[in-house]
Amino acid sequence: MDVLTPKQRRKNMQHIKSKDTSIEIALRKALWSKGYRYRKNYKMLPGRPDIALTKYKIAVFCDSEFFHGKDWEIKKPKLLNSKNSEYWISKIERNMKRDRENEQELLFLGWTVIRFWGKEILKDTNKCVKVIEEVIFEKQLEEFDR
Numbered sequence: 001m002d003v004l005t006p007k008q009r010r011k012n013m014q015h016i017k018s019k020d021t022s023i024e025i026a027l028r029k030a031l032w033s034k035g036y037r038y039r040k041n042y043k044m045l046p047g048r049p050d051i052a053l054t055k056y057k058i059a060v061f062c063d064s065e066f067f068h069g070k071d072w073e074i075k076k077p078k079l080l081n082s083k084n085s086e087y088w089i090s091k092i093e094r095n096m097k098r099d100r101e102n103e104q105e106l107l108f109l110g111w112t113v114i115r116f117w118g119k120e121i122l123k124d125t126n127k128c129v130k131v132i133e134e135v136i137f138e139k140q141l142e143e144f145d146r
Helices: 004-015 023-031 072-080 085-108 118-123 125-145
Strands: 051-053 058-063 112-117
Touching: 023 051, 023 072, 023 118, 051 125, 058 085, 058 118, 058 125, 072 085, 072 118, 085 112, 112 125, 118 125
Parallel strands: 058 112
Antiparallel strands: 051 058
16 A cells, blocks of 8 residues: 555656666766776667776666566565556566666677666665676786786
8 A cells, every 4th residue: 555645656756767866876976986987878788787887898787676676576466466566567577677688688798797786785885896896807807817
């Protein structure tokens, strides 16, 4: 049962952004302060990664838990009882399918894909940066071994 009126819910949903979300900005600021340069919402790649470190061929996605289906098997039954459940279930499942397809395309193009959940970024941004730095280090080792 929704605690908001339909009018309040509509206003709330209209203000959800697809670019420059707080989770993206937090991670981008942390990367920038460490000296990493990137492209944001890079249109040249499938799925338009939130952050693309082109020098290292690393695509980073900052996914919100609801829209990208975190713990989907637990959340799906809860959504079945909600208003407009068919719409939300199909939308989230489409998003999850599209995420997998984009990831496959990026891997085929030789890119490394990293996905973070929004709460992971907000809880420990530095840990997320370390994950990215570890991938960069591994890529640099691969280059060195060639």
